[in-house]
Amino acid sequence: MTTCHDTTPPAELAAGSVLLVGNPNVGKSTLFNRLTGARQHVMNAPGTTVELRVGTWQGPLTDLPGTYSLVARTPDEQVVVDALSVDPDAVAVVLLDATALSRSLYLLAQVGAQRPVVAVLTMLDVARSHGTDIDPGRLSTLLGIPVVALDPRDGDVTGTLAEAVTRACPVLGAPAATAATPLDEAERLFTWVQSVVTELDATLPIRRTRTDAVDRVLLNPWFGVPLFLVVMWGLFQLTTTAAAPLIDLVDRGVQALAAVARGLIPDGWFEGLLVDGVLVGVGTVLTFLPVLALVYVALALLEDSGYLARAGFLADRWMRVLGLDGRAMLPLVIGFGCNVPAVAATQTLPSARQRVLTGLLVPWTTCAARLPVYILLAGVFFPEHAGTAIFAMYVVSLLLVALGGLVLRRTAFRDLGREPLLLVLPVYQRPRLRAIALSVWTRVRSFAIKAGRIIVITLTVMWALMAIPGEPGGGVQHSLYGLGAQAIAPVFAPAGFDDWHMSAALATGFVAKEVVVGSLAQSYAVDETETGAGSELGDALRATLDESSGGAPAAAALALMVFVLGYAPCLATASEQVRRFGARWTMAGIGIELTVAWLIAVAVFQVGALLTRLL
Amino acid sequence: VHLGSCSLDHDVVVLAVDMPSELLLRLSEIGVRAGALVRVTHRGPADGRVVAVSGSRIAIDARTAAAIEVEPV
Numbered sequence: 170m171t172t173c174h175d176t177t178p179p180a181e182l183a184a185g186s187v188l189l190v191g192n193p194n195v196g197k198s199t200l201f202n203r204l205t206g207a208r209q210h211v212m213n214a215p216g217t218t219v220e221l222r223v224g225t226w227q228g229p230l231t232d233l234p235g236t237y238s239l240v241a242r243t244p245d246e247q248v249v250v251d252a253l254s255v256d257p258d259a260v261a262v263v264l265l266d267a268t269a270l271s272r273s274l275y276l277l278a279q280v281g282a283q284r285p286v287v288a289v290l291t292m293l294d295v296a297r298s299h300g301t302d303i304d305p306g307r308l309s310t311l312l313g314i315p316v317v318a319l320d321p322r323d324g325d326v327t328g329t330l331a332e333a334v335t336r337a338c339p340v341l342g343a344p345a346a347t348a349a350t351p352l353d354e355a356e357r358l359f360t361w362v363q364s365v366v367t368e369l370d371a372t373l374p375i376r377r378t379r380t381d382a383v384d385r386v387l388l389n390p391w392f393g394v395p396l397f398l399v400v401m402w403g404l405f406q407l408t409t410t411a412a413a414p415l416i417d418l419v420d421r422g423v424q425a426l427a428a429v430a431r432g433l434i435p436d437g438w439f440e441g442l443l444v445d446g447v448l449v450g451v452g453t454v455l456t457f458l459p460v461l462a463l464v465y466v467a468l469a470l471l472e473d474s475g476y477l478a479r480a481g482f483l484a485d486r487w488m489r490v491l492g493l494d495g496r497a498m499l500p501l502v503i504g505f506g507c508n509v510p511a512v513a514a515t516q517t518l519p520s521a522r523q524r525v526l527t528g529l530l531v532p533w534t535t536c537a538a539r540l541p542v543y544i545l546l547a548g549v550f551f552p553e554h555a556g557t558a559i560f561a562m563y564v565v566s567l568l569l570v571a572l573g574g575l576v577l578r579r580t581a582f583r584d585l586g587r588e589p590l591l592l593v594l595p596v597y598q599r600p601r602l603r604a605i606a607l608s609v610w611t612r613v614r615s616f617a618i619k620a621g622r623i624i625v626i627t628l629t630v631m632w633a634l635m636a637i638p639g640e641p642g643g644g645v646q647h648s649l650y651g652l653g654a655q656a657i658a659p660v661f662a663p664a665g666f667d668d669w670h671m672s673a674a675l676a677t678g679f680v681a682k683e684v685v686v687g688s689l690a691q692s693y694a695v696d697e698t699e700t701g702a703g704s705e706l707g708d709a710l711r712a713t714l715d716e717s718s719g720g721a722p723a724a725a726a727l728a729l730m731v732f733v734l735g736y737a738p739c740l741a742t743a744s745e746q747v748r749r750f751g752a753r754w755t756m757a758g759i760g761i762e763l764t765v766a767w768l769i770a771v772a773v774f775q776v777g778a779l780l781t782r783l784l
Numbered sequence: 785v786h787l788g789s790c791s792l793d794h795d796v797v798v799l800a801v802d803m804p805s806e807l808l809l810r811l812s813e814i815g816v817r818a819g820a821l822v823r824v825t826h827r828g829p830a831d832g833r834v835v836a837v838s839g840s841r842i843a844i845d846a847r848t849a850a851a852i853e854v855e856p857v
Binding site: 237238242267268269271275295299301350351352372373375377380381388389390393394478481482483485486489589590591592593594 | 808810812813814821822825826827829830834836841843844845847
């Protein structure tokens with residue numbers, strides 16, 4: 170343990186690890202970005218799904234999750250407690266919000282009673298606008314620790330803080346922890362906090378602010394909700410309309426690269442492995458990067474500006490039905506565009522359990538990639554009511570999310586409880602583009618490296634299964650992949666589509682939902698660009714389902730549509746789930762989705778077939 | 785009088801909070817505790833409230849607002 174207050178600065182601390190601690194929205198991550206620049210990476214705290222950012226500044230620097238207290242109520246807060254207890258000599262840089270000094274000092278007292286700490290005083294300009302000017306020097310004297318006043322968003326923050334870290338000390342006079350109950354312990358701390366605030370004359374009067382004026386509109390019961398829905402619509406558009414040309418551009422680039430590679434590498438298995446396996450895998454990863462980057466930018470803008478917390482307040486009533494925080498609305502809306510950034514967007518939720526639950530519900534939001542399958546089947550089997558059939562899939566999707574949420578909340582997530590809404594709303598601020606760019610780059614790079622590895626390996630294995638013949642005869646049907654599809658097909662007999670063309674297309678759909686239609690066309694050796702009733706593909710599908718369903722092809726087609734909606738996330742989504750929530754939750758989620766999708770598909774087919782016979 | 789029934793922009797003092805101890809602790813930690821001066825600044829959807837505590841704004845749901853007993857200043 171390091172002690173000081175009047176001794177020589179413990180210079181060796183500068184080489185030790187530093188932990189950034191503070192309340193949510195106090196500027197911690199902004200300061201972390203300023204200190205580390207690009208020398209940072211994202212990782213999960215050991216044994217948890219809580220994301221940490223670790224970088225290099227005067228040695229290892231860790232950006233811990235925001236917390237109000239060391240009496241942990243969520244896994245995120247427990248990570249802070251654990252990180253502090255694992256390394257009791259690490260310097261904690263505790264950020265103090267000048268507009269909420271009592272709240273910040275309470276945490277500082279818990280963190281710094283027995284470990285070396287430095288306080289960083291932020292939001293001084295906002296406090297001044299309330300008519301309160303806090304003197305950092307006086308605060309430093311009262312606390313007996315270095316106090317640095319800085320705006321993490323502006324100016325040179327490195328030099329002053331680096332020097333302060335070498336003088337880190339435990340807080341002078343902070344009550345040490347006792348065996349009292351948490352409430353009694355808190356009372357002791359509040360008494361100490363109040364004495365410091367009174368001594369400092371730092372009590373902020375309640376005043377109307379610019380943020381209040383903006384909230385008059387944005388939180389208004391009449392205007393706030395429509396404006397919130399516009400923001401949600403914008404996020405959805407970002408994942409579809411805005412991302413489409415970028416994805417197309419990347420796709421064309423990858424195809425051009427594949428063409429060059431085919432020209433350079435002699436025909437044979439090595440060419441297949443490199444181009445159809447590895448390169449297709451890398452291409453799949455690359456096509457997700459633009460949409461991920463766009464969504465990350467949008468989320469960072471919403472978070473940095475202060476609107477994200479308001480969105481949570483506005484949507485709280487709806488999401489509370491599912492036992493989720495109002496902010497869970499964002500990933501679920503994004504999911505209707507693309508599931509991959511939707512899973513990534515769960516990062517905005519305040520607790521790890523909520524992130525996992527929301528992340529497990531995301532695959533039931535029917536992403537844009539599933540639409541071509543609905544259009545194909547609805548066009549062939551319900552030509553007069555294709556629009557209604559497709560709309561029904563969106564209704565089923567919403568029901569699956571709602572019912573899935575309710576069931577999970579009463580089973581695997583019983584511990585979530587009915588949490589009241591207690592949300593500290595940050596002051597509105599102008600987002601900083603440099604900080605956003607750095608944050609987006611770090612997260613996109615993390616996806617490309619970690620989820621990308623899983624995608625490339627899986628696609629390479631799939632290529633090998635398709636390339637290796639399992640029995641005499643050419644084509645996918647006789648490959649190991651085709652034989653696997655034939656072996657799986659009987660499982661779908663109760664749902665009316667027990668045919669290898671269907672099971673092979675569904676297996677391919679696990680790689681990417683976009684390729685289901687192409688896979689079907691490929692297995693029938695017909696043109697995939699012509700769909701609908703009367704097309705070659707349409708006729709082939711009708712003949713297959715007519716036979717497999719025993720004369721109820723429309724019921725089988727509807728069952729297939731429902732199965733495609735619910736059966737499993739695509740490989741990229743699953744990889745992102747593994748990266749964020751771990752393999753166990755991802756596999757459990759896929760198991761639940763497969764079971765539920767199969768049960769619903771069977772129910773749809775059995776009822777549909779019965780009606781077909783009766784009518 | 786409880787916080788949910790307070791008029792906008794009037795200062796009140798928190799007298800007591802009727803909640804389980806762990807939630808009571810969290811409310812205290814973010815500044816809503818007996819003796820604190822607070823003011824309802826906004827009404828949100830579903831009767832939620834935004835409460836000013838010192839320089840902070842805290843959004844709470846209707847049920848929580850109803851559990852906070854206050855007294856006008």
